[in-house]
Amino acid sequence: MIALLVRDLRLAVRAGGGFGLGLAFFLIVVVLVPFGVGPETGLLARIAPGILWLGALLACLLSLDRIFALDWEDGSLDLIATSPLPMEGVVSIKALAHWLTTGLPLVIATPLFGLLMSLPQAGYGPLVLSLLIGTPALSVIGTFGAALTVGLKRGGLLLSLLVLPLYVPTLIFGAETARRGAEGLDTATPMLMLAGISFGVTALLPFASAAVLRVNLR
Incomplete structure (x- = not known):
């Protein structure tokens, strides 16, 4: 599993879908x-979260379309599917690699980008914490x-259409947490x-993803 994670991290960076693209x-x-x-500073502060x-x-x-595309193109996905590794574990490692190369750098860079958006000082902690909790769900759903x-062929557009509606609940509660934090309100409920x-999709979706992959590989 660790070797697969390291391999995916290297592929993500080399393929140009890692740290730089998302941050840019x-x-x-x-x-x-x-x-x-x-x-206007006041307007930017209100919409910043x-x-x-x-x-x-x-x-x-x-970078979602790169999660399995590279392995599909070179045949590695077929080899992984026939290996002793459980497909659910493979999917989880893929999602973790995507989060480490895309989600985590965004979380780290968010305070700097908050300065550009005139985010109130009280909002930095809740915003970073909400992204730290919520971005793993984005990676798992995207996987x-x-x-x-x-x-x-040209599955990137279809992927976006499929995933974006599933992202809506995460966006709503994540943005609400950041907004309440910026206004000095209680953030416990949306958090x-x-x-x-995040816990729900992490527990359930790897099994659904593995089942879908098995169907596509037949």
Whole structure:
């Protein structure tokens, strides 16, 4: 399992779908928003939690089609499927590798991007914590979508259409946690809901993803 994780981390970085791509897209979103809504600090501070969460979500979406595509193209996925490793474990490792190369760098960079959006000081902690809890759900859900579309030509657009509706609950509770934190309100309820979503999809979706992969590999 560890060898598979290391391999996927190396592939993600070499294929250009790792740290740089997601961070660059996130930065572009944060830079362009003030041009669209105006440079008013008060307005930017109000919309900053939602914009930062939306930017992180879209940045995670960029590299989803690479999770299984490279292994499908070179035949590695067939070898992995016939190995002693359980397919559910393989899917979980793929999701973890995606989070480490995409989600975690976004969490680390968020405080800097919050400065560009005039995020209130009280909002930094809840925003970072909500992303730390919520981005694993984005990777796991995205892995399920990637399993559904593996082997399809031009499956990237279909993958986005399938995954984005599933991302909505995570976005709602993540942005609400960050918004309440920025306004000095209690964040316990949306934070617990966000954690419940992350734990739920992490426990259930690897089995669904593994079943879908077995069907696609027949």
